[in-house]
Amino acid sequence: MSILVTGGAGYIGSHTLVRLLEQGESVVVLDSYDNSSPEALRRVMQLTGRQLEAIEGDACDEALLRRVMHEYAVESVIHFAGHKAVGESVQKPLKYYKNNLESTISLMRAMREEGVKRLIFSSSATVYHCEEPSPHTEDQRLGCINPYGWTKFMNEQIIRDCCQADGELSCVLLRYFNPVGAHPSGLIGEDPNGIPNNLMPYICQTAVGLRDHLTIFGDDYKTHDGTGVRDYLHVCDLAEGHVCALGYARAHKGCEAINLGTGTGYSVLDVVHAFEKANGIKINYVIGPRRPGDLDENYADPSKAERLLGWKAQKTLEDMCRDGWNWQKKNPKGYRGE
Ligand code: NAD
Ligand code: UFG
Numbered sequence: 001m002s003i004l005v006t007g008g009a010g011y012i013g014s015h016t017l018v019r020l021l022e023q024g025e026s027v028v029v030l031d032s033y034d035n036s037s038p039e040a041l042r043r044v045m046q047l048t049g050r051q052l053e054a055i056e057g058d059a060c061d062e063a064l065l066r067r068v069m070h071e072y073a074v075e076s077v078i079h080f081a082g083h084k085a086v087g088e089s090v091q092k093p094l095k096y097y098k099n100n101l102e103s104t105i106s107l108m109r110a111m112r113e114e115g116v117k118r119l120i121f122s123s124s125a126t127v128y129h130c131e132e133p134s135p136h137t138e139d140q141r142l143g144c145i146n147p148y149g150w151t152k153f154m155n156e157q158i159i160r161d162c163c164q165a166d167g168e169l170s171c172v173l174l175r176y177f178n179p180v181g182a183h184p185s186g187l188i189g190e191d192p193n194g195i196p197n198n199l200m201p202y203i204c205q206t207a208v209g210l211r212d213h214l215t216i217f218g219d220d221y222k223t224h225d226g227t228g229v230r231d232y233l234h235v236c237d238l239a240e241g242h243v244c245a246l247g248y249a250r251a252h253k254g255c256e257a258i259n260l261g262t263g264t265g266y267s268v269l270d271v272v273h274a275f276e277k278a279n280g281i282k283i284n285y286v287i288g289p290r291r292p293g294d295l296d297e298n299y300a301d302p303s304k305a306e307r308l309l310g311w312k313a314q315k316t317l318e319d320m321c322r323d324g325w326n327w328q329k330k331n332p333k334g335y336r337g338e
Contacts, residue, residue, distance in 0.1 A: 003020060004068060004072070005020070005028070006059040008078075010080055017029070019242070030057055032056065036335075038054065062109055069114040090146050105158065117169055117170060125261065127152050127153050135301035138257045168253060171256075179233050180199075181319065181324045182235060189323075199268060201328075203271065215288040216272075217268075222296045228297070270317070
Protein backbone atom coordinates (compact mmCIF):
# COMPACT_ATOMS: atom_id res chain seq x y z
CA MET A 1 0.00 0.00 0.00
CA SER A 2 1.22 3.50 -0.66
CA ILE A 3 0.48 7.17 -0.18
CA LEU A 4 -0.19 9.35 -3.20
CA VAL A 5 1.35 12.81 -2.79
CA THR A 6 0.17 15.30 -5.42
CA GLY A 7 2.49 18.30 -5.78
CA GLY A 8 5.15 16.40 -3.84
CA ALA A 9 8.06 18.09 -5.63
CA GLY A 10 6.99 21.51 -4.29
CA TYR A 11 8.20 23.34 -1.20
CA ILE A 12 5.94 21.83 1.47
CA GLY A 13 5.50 18.53 -0.39
CA SER A 14 9.23 17.79 -0.57
CA HIS A 15 9.70 18.37 3.18
CA THR A 16 6.69 16.16 3.92
CA LEU A 17 8.12 13.40 1.72
CA VAL A 18 11.25 13.34 3.88
CA ARG A 19 9.18 12.72 7.02
CA LEU A 20 6.98 10.10 5.30
CA LEU A 21 9.99 8.18 3.99
CA GLU A 22 11.71 8.43 7.38
CA GLN A 23 8.56 6.85 8.86
CA GLY A 24 8.89 3.92 6.44
CA GLU A 25 5.89 4.86 4.27
CA SER A 26 5.80 3.95 0.56
CA VAL A 27 5.19 7.02 -1.52
CA VAL A 28 4.17 7.83 -5.09
CA VAL A 29 4.42 11.45 -6.20
CA LEU A 30 2.34 13.00 -8.96
CA ASP A 31 3.63 16.41 -10.05
CA SER A 32 3.46 18.43 -13.26
CA TYR A 33 6.65 20.33 -12.26
CA ASP A 34 4.70 23.44 -13.12
CA ASN A 35 6.26 25.21 -10.12
CA SER A 36 8.99 22.77 -9.09
CA SER A 37 11.82 20.58 -10.26
CA PRO A 38 12.36 16.80 -10.23
CA GLU A 39 15.71 17.66 -8.65
CA ALA A 40 13.82 18.18 -5.36
CA LEU A 41 12.71 14.53 -5.46
CA ARG A 42 16.24 13.33 -6.22
CA ARG A 43 17.43 15.23 -3.16
CA VAL A 44 14.66 13.82 -0.97
CA MET A 45 15.90 10.34 -1.90
CA GLN A 46 19.52 11.37 -1.26
CA LEU A 47 18.57 12.78 2.14
CA THR A 48 16.58 9.78 3.30
CA GLY A 49 18.43 6.97 1.49
CA ARG A 50 15.00 5.74 0.37
CA GLN A 51 13.32 5.46 -3.00
CA LEU A 52 10.02 6.93 -4.10
CA GLU A 53 7.99 6.64 -7.29
CA ALA A 54 7.63 9.84 -9.31
CA ILE A 55 5.10 10.40 -12.08
CA GLU A 56 5.04 13.54 -14.19
CA GLY A 57 1.43 14.42 -14.83
CA ASP A 58 -1.57 16.59 -14.11
CA ALA A 59 -3.63 16.11 -10.95
CA CYS A 60 -6.69 17.22 -12.96
CA ASP A 61 -6.39 14.05 -15.07
CA GLU A 62 -8.89 11.69 -13.46
CA ALA A 63 -7.96 8.68 -15.61
CA LEU A 64 -4.29 9.10 -14.70
CA LEU A 65 -5.19 9.43 -11.00
CA ARG A 66 -7.22 6.23 -11.17
CA ARG A 67 -4.40 4.39 -12.90
CA VAL A 68 -1.88 5.54 -10.30
CA MET A 69 -4.19 4.65 -7.39
CA HIS A 70 -4.77 1.22 -8.83
CA GLU A 71 -1.19 0.43 -9.86
CA TYR A 72 0.40 1.57 -6.56
CA ALA A 73 -2.37 0.32 -4.25
CA VAL A 74 -2.88 3.84 -2.87
CA GLU A 75 -4.52 3.93 0.60
CA SER A 76 -4.27 7.67 1.38
CA VAL A 77 -3.74 10.90 -0.54
CA ILE A 78 -1.96 14.09 0.49
CA HIS A 79 -3.04 16.80 -1.93
CA PHE A 80 -0.54 19.67 -2.23
CA ALA A 81 -0.92 20.28 -5.98
CA GLY A 82 -2.25 23.71 -6.82
CA HIS A 83 -1.31 27.23 -7.82
CA LYS A 84 -0.58 29.51 -4.88
CA ALA A 85 0.35 33.06 -5.97
CA VAL A 86 -2.27 35.40 -4.51
CA GLY A 87 -1.46 38.33 -6.86
CA GLU A 88 -1.51 36.15 -9.98
CA SER A 89 -4.86 34.72 -8.91
CA VAL A 90 -6.34 38.23 -9.05
CA GLN A 91 -5.00 38.72 -12.61
CA LYS A 92 -5.84 35.22 -13.85
CA PRO A 93 -8.76 33.93 -11.77
CA LEU A 94 -9.77 31.19 -14.22
CA LYS A 95 -6.29 29.68 -14.17
CA TYR A 96 -6.71 29.32 -10.39
CA TYR A 97 -10.31 28.11 -10.34
CA LYS A 98 -9.57 25.59 -13.09
CA ASN A 99 -6.43 24.05 -11.64
CA ASN A 100 -7.21 24.24 -7.93
CA LEU A 101 -10.83 23.08 -8.17
CA GLU A 102 -10.54 20.62 -11.04
CA SER A 103 -7.63 18.79 -9.38
CA THR A 104 -9.62 18.31 -6.16
CA ILE A 105 -12.78 17.21 -7.98
CA SER A 106 -10.82 14.75 -10.15
CA LEU A 107 -9.08 13.43 -7.07
CA MET A 108 -12.30 12.93 -5.10
CA ARG A 109 -13.90 11.18 -8.09
CA ALA A 110 -10.86 8.92 -8.58
CA MET A 111 -10.80 8.14 -4.84
CA ARG A 112 -14.48 7.17 -4.94
CA GLU A 113 -13.97 4.90 -7.97
CA GLU A 114 -10.84 3.26 -6.53
CA GLY A 115 -12.11 2.99 -2.95
CA VAL A 116 -9.45 5.29 -1.44
CA LYS A 117 -10.85 6.70 1.80
CA ARG A 118 -8.31 9.12 3.29
CA LEU A 119 -7.32 12.62 2.19
CA ILE A 120 -5.12 15.32 3.73
CA PHE A 121 -5.74 18.65 2.02
CA SER A 122 -3.53 21.79 1.96
CA SER A 123 -5.80 24.61 3.00
CA SER A 124 -4.71 28.00 4.25
CA ALA A 125 -5.22 30.55 7.00
CA THR A 126 -6.43 32.80 4.20
CA VAL A 127 -9.90 31.16 4.49
CA TYR A 128 -10.64 33.11 7.70
CA HIS A 129 -12.88 36.14 7.18
CA CYS A 130 -10.81 39.33 7.45
CA GLU A 131 -13.05 40.66 10.23
CA GLU A 132 -12.43 37.63 12.45
CA PRO A 133 -9.78 38.40 15.10
CA SER A 134 -6.56 36.50 15.76
CA PRO A 135 -5.91 34.04 17.25
CA HIS A 136 -8.02 32.20 14.68
CA THR A 137 -10.01 29.20 15.83
CA GLU A 138 -11.36 26.68 13.34
CA ASP A 139 -14.99 27.55 14.06
CA GLN A 140 -14.62 31.22 13.04
CA ARG A 141 -16.51 32.65 10.08
CA LEU A 142 -14.84 32.06 6.71
CA GLY A 143 -14.59 34.41 3.73
CA CYS A 144 -11.90 35.44 1.27
CA ILE A 145 -10.68 38.48 -0.61
CA ASN A 146 -8.94 36.95 -3.64
CA PRO A 147 -9.52 34.03 -6.07
CA TYR A 148 -6.69 31.94 -4.56
CA GLY A 149 -8.36 32.15 -1.16
CA TRP A 150 -11.76 31.28 -2.63
CA THR A 151 -10.29 28.13 -4.23
CA LYS A 152 -9.23 26.97 -0.75
CA PHE A 153 -12.64 27.89 0.66
CA MET A 154 -14.47 26.03 -2.14
CA ASN A 155 -12.18 23.01 -1.96
CA GLU A 156 -12.87 22.75 1.77
CA GLN A 157 -16.61 22.79 1.03
CA ILE A 158 -16.30 20.17 -1.73
CA ILE A 159 -14.36 17.86 0.57
CA ARG A 160 -16.79 18.43 3.46
CA ASP A 161 -19.75 17.59 1.20
CA CYS A 162 -18.04 14.39 0.00
CA CYS A 163 -17.56 13.35 3.63
CA GLN A 164 -21.27 14.01 4.28
CA ALA A 165 -22.17 11.78 1.36
CA ASP A 166 -19.75 8.96 2.23
CA GLY A 167 -19.45 8.12 5.92
CA GLU A 168 -16.37 5.98 5.22
CA LEU A 169 -14.24 8.96 4.19
CA SER A 170 -11.60 10.51 6.49
CA CYS A 171 -10.46 13.97 5.44
CA VAL A 172 -8.29 16.52 7.22
CA LEU A 173 -8.25 20.13 6.00
CA LEU A 174 -4.97 21.60 7.22
CA ARG A 175 -5.04 25.40 7.44
CA TYR A 176 -1.40 26.43 7.23
CA PHE A 177 -0.27 29.79 8.55
CA ASN A 178 3.11 31.04 7.18
CA PRO A 179 5.50 28.20 6.31
CA VAL A 180 9.14 29.30 6.16
CA GLY A 181 12.66 27.88 6.52
CA ALA A 182 14.09 24.73 5.04
CA HIS A 183 15.40 21.30 5.94
CA PRO A 184 18.48 21.78 8.18
CA SER A 185 20.60 19.83 5.66
CA GLY A 186 20.25 22.69 3.15
CA LEU A 187 19.44 20.11 0.45
CA ILE A 188 15.79 21.08 -0.01
CA GLY A 189 14.02 24.40 0.45
CA GLU A 190 11.76 26.98 -1.11
CA ASP A 191 12.63 27.84 -4.70
CA PRO A 192 10.34 30.65 -5.84
CA ASN A 193 10.02 31.51 -9.52
CA GLY A 194 11.13 35.08 -10.23
CA ILE A 195 10.74 37.81 -7.63
CA PRO A 196 9.47 36.30 -4.36
CA ASN A 197 6.09 37.48 -3.04
CA ASN A 198 6.69 36.26 0.48
CA LEU A 199 8.78 37.78 3.22
CA MET A 200 11.30 35.08 4.15
CA PRO A 201 12.44 34.21 0.59
CA TYR A 202 12.74 37.94 -0.09
CA ILE A 203 14.94 38.41 2.98
CA CYS A 204 17.11 35.42 1.96
CA GLN A 205 17.51 36.72 -1.60
CA THR A 206 18.46 40.15 -0.26
CA ALA A 207 21.01 38.55 2.05
CA VAL A 208 22.57 36.56 -0.80
CA GLY A 209 22.74 39.67 -3.03
CA LEU A 210 20.06 38.71 -5.59
CA ARG A 211 17.94 41.70 -4.42
CA ASP A 212 19.26 45.09 -3.40
CA HIS A 213 16.90 45.67 -0.49
CA LEU A 214 13.71 44.50 1.18
CA THR A 215 10.70 46.80 1.06
CA ILE A 216 8.65 46.56 4.24
CA PHE A 217 5.04 46.99 3.25
CA GLY A 218 3.84 49.60 5.73
CA ASP A 219 4.81 50.56 9.28
CA ASP A 220 1.49 52.02 10.40
CA TYR A 221 -0.35 48.81 11.28
CA LYS A 222 -1.93 48.35 14.70
CA THR A 223 0.91 46.14 15.97
CA HIS A 224 3.73 46.54 18.51
CA ASP A 225 6.12 48.15 15.98
CA GLY A 226 3.71 49.11 13.19
CA THR A 227 4.71 46.30 10.78
CA GLY A 228 2.45 43.34 9.92
CA VAL A 229 2.32 40.38 12.30
CA ARG A 230 2.15 36.76 11.07
CA ASP A 231 2.44 33.23 12.46
CA TYR A 232 5.65 31.88 10.92
CA LEU A 233 5.98 28.11 11.05
CA HIS A 234 9.08 26.02 10.27
CA VAL A 235 8.38 23.87 7.21
CA CYS A 236 9.74 20.79 9.03
CA ASP A 237 7.17 21.29 11.81
CA LEU A 238 4.55 21.63 9.09
CA ALA A 239 5.76 18.40 7.45
CA GLU A 240 5.44 16.63 10.80
CA GLY A 241 1.87 17.95 11.02
CA HIS A 242 1.03 15.96 7.88
CA VAL A 243 2.39 12.75 9.37
CA CYS A 244 0.24 13.37 12.46
CA ALA A 245 -2.82 14.18 10.31
CA LEU A 246 -2.35 10.95 8.38
CA GLY A 247 -2.26 9.02 11.66
CA TYR A 248 -5.45 10.78 12.72
CA ALA A 249 -7.19 10.03 9.41
CA ARG A 250 -6.25 6.37 9.73
CA ALA A 251 -8.01 6.22 13.10
CA HIS A 252 -11.05 8.49 12.57
CA LYS A 253 -13.74 8.98 9.95
CA GLY A 254 -15.30 12.31 8.95
CA CYS A 255 -13.91 15.73 8.12
CA GLU A 256 -11.90 18.07 10.36
CA ALA A 257 -10.39 21.49 9.65
CA ILE A 258 -7.25 22.02 11.71
CA ASN A 259 -4.90 25.02 12.01
CA LEU A 260 -1.19 24.44 11.72
CA GLY A 261 0.62 27.41 13.23
CA THR A 262 2.75 28.17 16.29
CA GLY A 263 0.23 30.50 17.93
CA THR A 264 2.85 33.24 18.17
CA GLY A 265 2.83 36.30 15.94
CA TYR A 266 6.01 38.07 14.83
CA SER A 267 6.21 41.38 12.98
CA VAL A 268 8.18 41.97 9.78
CA LEU A 269 10.81 43.86 11.81
CA ASP A 270 10.96 41.02 14.37
CA VAL A 271 11.76 38.63 11.50
CA VAL A 272 14.36 40.96 9.96
CA HIS A 273 16.10 41.36 13.32
CA ALA A 274 15.93 37.63 14.10
CA PHE A 275 17.45 36.86 10.70
CA GLU A 276 20.26 39.37 11.28
CA LYS A 277 20.99 37.95 14.73
CA ALA A 278 20.80 34.27 13.76
CA ASN A 279 23.04 34.66 10.72
CA GLY A 280 25.23 37.68 11.47
CA ILE A 281 24.10 39.47 8.28
CA LYS A 282 22.67 42.95 7.89
CA ILE A 283 19.49 43.21 5.77
CA ASN A 284 19.03 46.42 3.76
CA TYR A 285 15.45 47.54 4.00
CA VAL A 286 13.24 50.52 3.29
CA ILE A 287 9.73 51.22 4.50
CA GLY A 288 7.26 51.35 1.62
CA PRO A 289 3.49 51.68 1.29
CA ARG A 290 1.08 49.02 2.49
CA ARG A 291 0.41 46.05 0.17
CA PRO A 292 -3.30 45.92 -0.74
CA GLY A 293 -5.21 43.21 1.10
CA ASP A 294 -2.71 42.80 3.96
CA LEU A 295 -4.02 42.49 7.53
CA ASP A 296 -2.52 43.98 10.70
CA GLU A 297 -2.07 40.57 12.23
CA ASN A 298 -2.84 36.93 11.46
CA TYR A 299 -1.99 34.10 13.83
CA ALA A 300 -3.41 30.77 14.88
CA ASP A 301 -4.93 29.20 17.88
CA PRO A 302 -3.15 25.86 17.41
CA SER A 303 -4.83 24.06 20.34
CA LYS A 304 -7.05 21.86 18.14
CA ALA A 305 -3.98 20.43 16.38
CA GLU A 306 -2.48 19.60 19.76
CA ARG A 307 -5.72 18.06 21.03
CA LEU A 308 -6.61 15.99 17.97
CA LEU A 309 -3.26 15.31 16.29
CA GLY A 310 -0.89 15.50 19.27
CA TRP A 311 1.06 18.03 17.17
CA LYS A 312 2.79 21.15 18.41
CA ALA A 313 5.37 23.28 16.58
CA GLN A 314 8.83 22.74 18.05
CA LYS A 315 11.13 25.08 16.16
CA THR A 316 11.90 28.72 16.95
CA LEU A 317 12.03 31.80 14.74
CA GLU A 318 15.83 31.56 15.03
CA ASP A 319 15.70 27.99 13.60
CA MET A 320 13.54 29.23 10.72
CA CYS A 321 15.96 32.08 9.91
CA ARG A 322 19.07 29.91 10.21
CA ASP A 323 17.71 27.03 8.11
CA GLY A 324 16.20 29.35 5.47
CA TRP A 325 19.56 31.07 5.07
CA ASN A 326 21.50 27.79 5.05
CA TRP A 327 19.39 26.61 2.08
CA GLN A 328 19.71 29.95 0.27
CA LYS A 329 23.47 30.26 0.59
CA LYS A 330 24.06 26.63 -0.47
CA ASN A 331 21.63 27.04 -3.40
CA PRO A 332 21.73 30.71 -4.44
CA LYS A 333 19.83 29.88 -7.63
CA GLY A 334 17.62 27.23 -6.05
CA TYR A 335 17.35 23.95 -7.94
CA ARG A 336 18.09 25.75 -11.20
CA GLY A 337 21.76 25.82 -10.21
CA GLU A 338 21.80 22.08 -11.09
P1 NAD B 1 4.56 24.72 -4.47
O1 NAD B 1 4.16 25.53 -5.66
O2 NAD B 1 5.99 24.71 -4.10
O3 NAD B 1 4.06 23.22 -4.64
C1 NAD B 1 2.91 22.89 -5.37
C2 NAD B 1 3.27 21.76 -6.31
O4 NAD B 1 2.12 21.37 -7.06
C3 NAD B 1 4.35 22.15 -7.33
O5 NAD B 1 5.34 21.15 -7.34
C4 NAD B 1 3.59 22.21 -8.66
O6 NAD B 1 4.42 21.85 -9.76
C5 NAD B 1 2.50 21.18 -8.42
N1 NAD B 1 1.27 21.34 -9.22
C6 NAD B 1 0.52 22.45 -9.39
N2 NAD B 1 -0.57 22.16 -10.14
C7 NAD B 1 -0.49 20.83 -10.44
C8 NAD B 1 -1.31 19.93 -11.16
N3 NAD B 1 -2.44 20.31 -11.74
N4 NAD B 1 -0.92 18.63 -11.26
C9 NAD B 1 0.23 18.21 -10.68
N5 NAD B 1 1.03 19.00 -9.98
C10 NAD B 1 0.69 20.31 -9.86
O7 NAD B 1 3.67 25.23 -3.24
P2 NAD B 1 3.81 24.90 -1.68
O8 NAD B 1 4.22 26.14 -0.98
O9 NAD B 1 4.55 23.65 -1.46
O10 NAD B 1 2.26 24.69 -1.33
C11 NAD B 1 1.65 23.41 -1.34
C12 NAD B 1 0.18 23.59 -1.07
O11 NAD B 1 -0.02 24.27 0.16
C13 NAD B 1 -0.56 24.42 -2.13
O12 NAD B 1 -1.83 23.86 -2.34
C14 NAD B 1 -0.66 25.78 -1.48
O13 NAD B 1 -1.77 26.50 -1.97
C15 NAD B 1 -0.85 25.40 -0.02
N6 NAD B 1 -0.43 26.46 0.91
C16 NAD B 1 0.81 27.00 0.81
C17 NAD B 1 1.19 28.03 1.68
C18 NAD B 1 2.55 28.66 1.58
O14 NAD B 1 2.73 29.75 2.13
N7 NAD B 1 3.54 28.05 0.94
C19 NAD B 1 0.28 28.50 2.65
C20 NAD B 1 -0.98 27.91 2.73
C21 NAD B 1 -1.32 26.88 1.85
N1 UFG C 1 6.10 41.65 3.54
C1 UFG C 1 6.91 42.75 3.36
N2 UFG C 1 7.73 42.78 2.28
C2 UFG C 1 7.79 41.79 1.36
C3 UFG C 1 6.96 40.65 1.55
C4 UFG C 1 6.12 40.63 2.65
O1 UFG C 1 6.89 43.67 4.18
O2 UFG C 1 8.56 41.90 0.39
C5 UFG C 1 5.23 41.58 4.73
C6 UFG C 1 3.75 41.51 4.41
O3 UFG C 1 3.20 42.80 4.25
C7 UFG C 1 3.21 40.77 5.63
C8 UFG C 1 4.36 39.83 6.02
O4 UFG C 1 5.52 40.39 5.41
O5 UFG C 1 2.99 41.65 6.70
C9 UFG C 1 4.18 38.41 5.49
O6 UFG C 1 3.92 38.44 4.09
P1 UFG C 1 3.92 37.11 3.22
O7 UFG C 1 3.64 37.53 1.81
O8 UFG C 1 5.17 36.34 3.47
O9 UFG C 1 2.74 36.26 3.84
P2 UFG C 1 1.18 36.58 3.91
O10 UFG C 1 0.78 36.36 5.33
O11 UFG C 1 0.83 37.86 3.30
O12 UFG C 1 0.61 35.46 2.93
C10 UFG C 1 0.60 34.11 3.35
C11 UFG C 1 0.67 33.15 2.17
C12 UFG C 1 -0.58 33.25 1.34
C13 UFG C 1 -1.79 33.15 2.18
C14 UFG C 1 -1.74 34.17 3.29
C15 UFG C 1 -2.92 34.14 4.22
O13 UFG C 1 1.79 33.43 1.37
O14 UFG C 1 -0.58 32.18 0.41
O15 UFG C 1 -0.55 33.92 4.06
O16 UFG C 1 -2.86 33.06 5.06
F1 UFG C 1 -2.91 33.38 1.41
